[in-house]
Amino acid sequence: MKASDLHLKTLKEVPKDESAINAQLLIRAGFIEKLTSGVYNFLPLGLKVIYKIEDIIRTEMNNLGGEEILMAALQPQKNWEQTKRWKTFNALLKVKSQYEQWYALGPTHEEVVTPLAKQFVLSYKDLPLYLYQIQTKFRDEPRPKSGLLRTREFIMKDLYSFHRDEKDLDSYYEKVKKGYFKIYAQLELPVMMVEASGGTFSKYSHEFQTITESGEDTIYHCSHCGFTQNAEIIENKKQCPHCKHQLEKLKGIEVGNIFKLKDKYAQPFGLTYIDFHGHKRIVMMGCYGLGVSRLMGALAEVSHDQHGLIWPAAVAPFKYYLLPVLSGDKKLDQSIKKATTDLYQDLIKQKVEVLYDDRQDVSTGEKLNDADLLGVPYRLIISSRTIKNKSVEIKNRKTGLIKTIKIKTFLKNI
């Protein structure tokens, strides 16, 4: 893609209404824009990152046997009354239509997916069932904060599993844990699994936390035996309950949370099946959340430097940032421009994701700064230094390492 087609506009100054580093960088680099407190628009660059994160998640969900669906965000009051959560779910965003009908804007989808599953699940032969979606969620947060980390509207993947019995739920739950770690590995996001409150339905749930000082969750961890619990449930903050070693206090961003719901939602909706012996039995459920937009924020929060964002290759909006450095000599500059355009065409032909900074009215210094700010993994430069021997300079955004190789060699090994 050409920068001149992207409407690339970066900001030199930090927006004054954002103090979180993830929001500051994402806004300055033109990935997102704030509409109002806790609500953001995703711009072309930001949407590319969102799609890449979604694709990684989608692939793993499919590996776990998930069938992708898309449920309604607008949910009738009745379903929420059925689980008694219309009144008890504090962050439920309620809207009334002009015809006096009340709805919830979905913060989660147990109230929709459980009755939906009744359509599929009649017999033990219909189980297990795994349904997931990637969708915009709403939560009426009293105080949104930290940029993309705590918003009123956000993109989330939610997977729901349905089982014949608790044993099957338990074994699938363990599979999902492994799947989650595969996702975080591809995102190059260091994540720790933490025991957290299981709510009213089970002793624990499991959270996946990225450890960083700017995280809002507090975690206690035993480096000796691996015991890790969220501060909200831990009983003894000094000593590990298993091995008595001293606990370490950490801060984290929650980037995933999985629950064993068991029959909590199957009961109120009467989600049952007929077993092999002809007996009616209750379905066991699990639910597994993963915040897509929050992951984008967490990546920005954890992976950046003083010059800007540093995206892992798997989610970067482009793999390469290509720019010509002009010399002031008209004839030489013509050949530099041509070589850059040629390289761009060759990369496009090979379906390589490249941003060609062809902007005419922008100085080289500004382009170099933008390349860093956008966090594209590799920067390609053609200049008077490289043009002589038909080479291209490649800089690794993360390590800062620069090497110069022949354009032909570069294209061959791409």
Place this chain on the structure above:
RNA sequence: CGGGCCGUAGCGCAGUGGUAGCGCGCAUCGUUCGGGACGAUGAAGUCGUGGGUUCAAAUCCCACCGGCCCGACCA
């Protein structure tokens, strides 16, 4: 929802009673181009909203709206 800070040009800010200015950005022209270039010219603001005080309000008073931070909250 309690406490604090803030709201002036697209963005960042100055202006504490006499009707608005700076930097960046934007437009035109020229010179530039290895880390946010330079000169010249120019466009752009119901000073968050409503009310009050005053001869006169961005400035003082009241109410409301919006944003940020701390806390409470976070199936």
